[in-house]
Amino acid sequence: MQTKKWRQMKNEYKVPVAALLRNPGSRQEANFEVKAPSGIGDSFYGVKEGSPVGLKAVLFSMRSGLEVKGEISATEEGKCSRCLKDIKRPVKVEFSAFMPFEKEMEEDSPMPYDLDEDGIYPLSGDFADFEGLIRDELALQLSMVRLCKPDCKGLCPECGADLNEVENHSHEKQPDPRFRKLADLKERMTK
Helix, strand or coil, rough: CHHHHHHHHCCCCCCEEEHHHCCCCCEEEEEEECCCCCCCEEEECCCCCCCCEEEEEEEEECCEEEEEEEEEEEEEEEECCCCCCCCEEEEEEEEEEEEEEEEEEEEEEECCCCCCCCCEECCCEEECCHHHHHHHHHHCCCCCCCCCCCCCCEECCCCEECCCCCCCCCCCCCCCHHHHHHHHHHHHHHH
């Protein structure tokens, strides 16, 4: 659990793990709420920067760092891709990550880790920094097509009416603009 000393730190995403790191094979729980970092989605849809994010994790100490497993919960919000209605729904993500010591990240280390690998977040001294992990896991959870409901009909391409709210919506069929010259010719010939 979080302590007063930890709450007073400038970086709310860092959890002190010094005692845990001195005892390989031990574990520590971390349950806290932080503000969402920037970069989770875009201006149209995502987890808004500063909105509450909950994290429940178990940290397992190993000789080369920490194994972290847990769950992140937040609220994603934005606009429906079809009808542009506001969407706001809870999202939960289960994760598993590895936090190696900084010295393990060096190239001359016996087992250097690549930061480009998924789930690798180096320790920051005696602290586990969860900012990157939260951003990555929530961003990966966002769906490509966001709908207010699975059968959303969207907007009418001609007049913009919400087809979910208007029954039997139709327009008079317009002639294909590619054949406009032929229609004009036909009209002149029939006169």
